[in-house]
């Protein structure tokens with residue numbers, strides 16, 4: 356051990372050490388000075404990292420999304436920051452009206468140029484497909500269109516307000532009702548000595564199996580091979596490793612193996628012709644992929660990306676919404692009363708045994724406020740745009756061509772000047788008050804679904820689905836802390852890259868007991884719009 360500390364064994368002397376140290380310090384100073392300089396007088400304030408050049412990248416790698424959030428919160432007066440990184444800049448927007456400017460500026464600020472690279476890395480697309488999807492990324496009206504423009508239009512049109520999204524919402528909620536009934540059926544047998552259940556895993560299972568079914572039909576890969584559920588979550592949890600894009604099978608072996616297993620299963624699904632029983636939105640995506648000459652393997656990988664979009668945020672948001680309500684006796688009593696009233700009104704207006712999505716949204720205001728507040732507190736996503744041309748944002752801030760600008764949901768959601776002194780706390784009242792006062796928050800302040808051209812196309816559908824699913828759980832079961840007392844709520848784990856609503860730091864366990872009479876209603880429940 357001692358030899359390691361004995362610098363005498365190294366072929367250098369103290370004079371050399373002094374020279375090298377002095378040289379390093381001088382170089383650091385030069386780097387700090389040059390990287391701290393603005394490239395234009397109107398460039399936003401430059402935040403120099405402590406480790407020259409690579410400091411911000413190291414910070415993000417070590418601390419995940421929390422790094423930029425803490426930086427943003429330490430400069431509350433600045434609506435936008437410049438983070439120098441090797442060869443480029445990252446601009447971080449932390450204020451809603453400037454976020455709205457980024458979203459409006461679709462000509463020079465666009466997510467599209469980043470998509471081919473990201474998609475290739477995450478899904479493992481081949482070079483040919485990478486080339487095809489990279490064409491005509493942001494077509495103006497009348498110009499030739501590309502793959503992403505066509506898929507974007509198809510998905511946004513399908514999930515926009517209208518008959519299709521209503522039908523899909525009913526199918527999804529009905530399927531989740533079935534999943535819940537099955538889980539409750541399993542509980543019944545152990546009712547005398549109920550075992551604690553991991554609430555996040557419980558929710559994950561129902562949403563994963565249910566979503567795969569309503570999107571891809573009864574012969575979907577997860578129905579055919581239940582082990583693929585684990586492969587799916589391994590893919591999800593290692594996504595950041597896949598994004599690095601270097602030796603994915605070594606850097607993110609579990610995510611890589613999960614992805615490859617799932618894409619092989621989707622290939623078998625497509626080869627067997629099971630697409631015929633998939634939802635029309637899924638069929639339409641595969642049709643567009645065929646028009647662009649994609650192979651079965653590439654269509655399989657794309658199917659995985661849509662399954663991902665349908666599952667991950669819905670799972671985690673349902674988890675937080677349900678946990679928050681059961682952790683607070685007043686919220687639970689209010690939510691249950693609203694749900695009972697929604698069931699009664701549905702019976703009167705849409706027939707016995709029905710539960711109407713429209714009525715739940717109209718009556719269950721506490722549930723809806725908890726859902727929204729769970730999104731505010733759990734969502735730290737970044738809406739990212741590539742800067743295609745030098746841009747003067749809001750006529751005030753210079754953004755350099757080739758760099759990226761990101762809107763930080765984490766900073767905006769924690770901003771006290773928007774949400775009040777209790778911005779750090781979970782307080783669903785802020786969304787109830789908003790309604791009664793009639794003066795809401797800035798439209799770009801709520802970042803749960805992103806914004807602008809990349810605003811989540813599934814937001815209305817997801818709201819229908821999650822409110823219904825949470826309402827069914829709250830109505831049909833009781834959750835209790837295993838040791839008695841009230842259920843505690845863990846903090847969120849914000850040290851990861853926020854690819855979706857943040858998960859908790861630890862996974863809480865609860866005792867789940869069916870409520871005898873109320874659980875019965877699930878058996879006949881008919882979801883209607």
Ligand code: HEM
Nearest residue numbers: 664665668669672736738803804805806809810811813817
């Ligand atoms: C609570 C549930 C959900 C949340 C919080 C959520 C949130 C988001 C966010 C933050 C984005 C990126 C926005 C941006 O970059 O500005 C996004 C994109 C997307 N979401 Fe959702 N989402 C949810 C549910 C869903 C569901 C259920 C679906 C589909 C069935 C879906 C489909 C998509 C798709 C396809 C995109 C990519 C849009 C594009 O092409 O740019 N989402 N979502």
